[in-house]
Amino acid sequence: xxxxxxxxxxxxxxxxxxxxxxxxxxxxxxxxxxxxxxxxxxxxxxxxxxxxxxxxxxxxxxxxxxxxxxxxxxxxxxxxxxxxxxxxxxxxxxxxxxxxxxxxxxxxxxxxxxxxxxxxxxxxxxxxxxxxxxxxxxxxxxxxxxxxxxxxxxxxxxxxxxxxxxxxxxxxxxxxxxxxxxxxxxxxxxxxxxxxxxxxxxxxxxxxxxxxxxxxxxxxxxxxx
Numbered sequence: 001x002x003x004x005x006x007x008x009x010x011x012x013x014x015x016x017x018x019x020x021x022x023x024x025x026x027x028x029x030x031x032x033x034x035x036x037x038x039x040x041x042x043x044x045x046x047x048x049x050x051x052x053x054x055x056x057x058x059x060x061x062x063x064x065x066x067x068x069x070x071x072x073x074x075x076x077x078x079x080x081x082x083x084x085x086x087x088x089x090x091x092x093x094x095x096x097x098x099x100x101x102x103x104x105x106x107x108x109x110x111x112x113x114x115x116x117x118x119x120x121x122x123x124x125x126x127x128x129x130x131x132x133x134x135x136x137x138x139x140x141x142x143x144x145x146x147x148x149x150x151x152x153x154x155x156x157x158x159x160x161x162x163x164x165x166x167x168x169x170x171x172x173x174x175x176x177x178x179x180x181x182x183x184x185x186x187x188x189x190x191x192x193x194x195x196x197x198x199x200x201x202x203x204x205x206x207x208x209x210x211x212x213x214x215x216x217x218x219x220x221x222x223x224x225x
Contacts, residue, residue, distance in 0.1 A: 021184035061106040065125040074118035128171040140165035
């Protein structure tokens with residue numbers, strides 16, 4: 001985009017616009033709901049070290065989007081079914097609930113999970129992490145459609161470091177839907193430089209392409225409750 005616009009002075013703003021575009025793809029501007037993409041789904045298991053009052057701090061609060069499911073794996077219902085806790089707000093409404101959880105700030109609290117040693121399985125959605133611009137000389141990883149990935153020397157020593165390098169510079173949206181991101185970025189940049197006509201054209205194409213992204217990725221559409 002620097003080459004296209006010849007505006008190297010806007011590189012920092014372009015980086016900000018890119019992250020803004022990645023984040024806004026997770027919202028439906030018409031319905032006001034959230035897109036929950038399966039590629040953003042994360043799972044983890046926690047073990048309770050307390051008899052009651054189990055809590056879990058969100059690992060990366062700025063990237064957290066929504067909790068999908070909480071399973072109390074050490075508990076069974078009277079009918080012999082697996083226990084999935086329900087999200088509730090503290091108050092009178094939870095008087096008759098046995099298995100529930102709630103969020104307070106960047107922390108989740110769980111009730112009825114089974115005490116010390118019990119297992120709680122979590123499934124939740126995260127936004128892609130913000131990316132920053134790296135000049136070529138210090139870029140952790142570089143991708144070429146024909147040649148694949150190449151890495152800076154300090155990252156090219158283990159698969160774990162190579163994965164970290166890739167995560168520093170890209171994500172699944174950029175790898176699979178670069179054309180959508182590009183048009184969204186163009187729309188913002190051309191609006192910034194007061195090229196209104198080109199900005200409008202790019203935004204129209206971006207709006208069309210993002211619908212294809214949502215449809216193709218089989219995203220779940222849900223509003224927050």
